Amino acid sequence: MEAEKIRLVIRKYLSEQPRNSAEIAALLASREGYSGSLDLALLMESDPNIVRIGTVRKSGMAGSTPPLSEWATEEWVKHHERAKPERN
Numbered sequence: 001m002e003a004e005k006i007r008l009v010i011r012k013y014l015s016e017q018p019r020n021s022a023e024i025a026a027l028l029a030s031r032e033g034y035s036g037s038l039d040l041a042l043l044m045e046s047d048p049n050i051v052r053i054g055t056v057r058k059s060g061m062a063g064s065t066p067p068l069s070e071w072a073t074e075e076w077v078k079h080h081e082r083a084k085p086e087r088n
Contacts, residue, residue: 018072
């Protein structure tokens with residue numbers, strides 16, 4: 001599966017709600033033709049329509065594994081963004 005097709009699949013998956021890196025990897029692994037050889041974080045960071053919105057901490061986990069990133073589409077973020085308070 002080529003990188004642009006993977007980005008389209010990820011964007012569609014994220015359009016419903018934000019997802020973490022593990023959920024996205026599981027979705028792609030279940031799809032035929034995905035080899036799993038791409039760096040998903042790098043792939044998503046290179047897409048201007050996908051943004052990292054935070055990290056998911058692994059409760060009780062010790063070790064050097066980094067926390068999972070949480071991703072959303074730019075459109076989802078704009079739609080759910082809080083209104084900025086007016087200043088007097």
